[in-house]
Amino acid sequence: MNYLIVGATGATGRLLTEQLLERGHFVKVVVRSPEKLPEAVRNHANLTIIHTAVLDLSDAEMAQHVRECDAVASCLGHNVTFKGMYGHPRKLVTDATRRLCQAIRANNPDKATKFVLMNTVGNSNRDLNEPL
Known part of the structure; x- marks a missing residue:
């Protein structure tokens, strides 16, 4: 099977990518920092x-990358820091x-x-008047 993974350098995305490759699937990843992927994954x-x-x-x-x-x-x-959680882009998951x-x-x-969708996007800050 063919997969596209976004967020593949995070803890969950990296594990998902590794498991799919171990099972013989074809995987495309969209990453800002490919060097954060383990070498064995990068060279697979x-x-x-x-x-x-x-x-x-x-x-x-984007349509080309999801095709097939x-x-x-x-x-x-977001990174688990105040700057990461509350910084730009605020609607990364929603927009993506x-x-x-x-x-x-x-x-x-x-x-x-x-x-x-593998994250906590369903959580909201009730102190903000911001729709999900």
């Missing part, structure tokens, strides 16, 4: 590294999820593409 024959921030991809580029993927997994999150789903639909796939 079934891995394609897309070196950019996910929100920097154009709609056409059986599943897309978002493991995006919206754009990835639009890219999947834009390709009009013959079969359903699975989308897996």
Whole structure:
């Protein structure tokens, strides 16, 4: 199977990437810092590294990257610091999820593409008047 993973250098994304590669799947990852991936992962024959921030991809580029993927997994999150959690981009997960789903639909796939969201995006700060 073919997978696209965003947030592959974080704890969850790295483990997911490693497990998919160990099972013989083909994996594309969108990462800002490929050097954060373990060397064995970076050099794996079934891995394609897309070196950019996910929100920097154009709609056409995003559609190209999700094309022919059986599943897309978002493991995006903010660094666990005040600057990371409350800094830019505030709506990273929301915006990336919206754009990835639009890219999947834009390709009009013959079969359903699975989308897996692995994070705490459902949590909100009730002190802010900010819709999810």
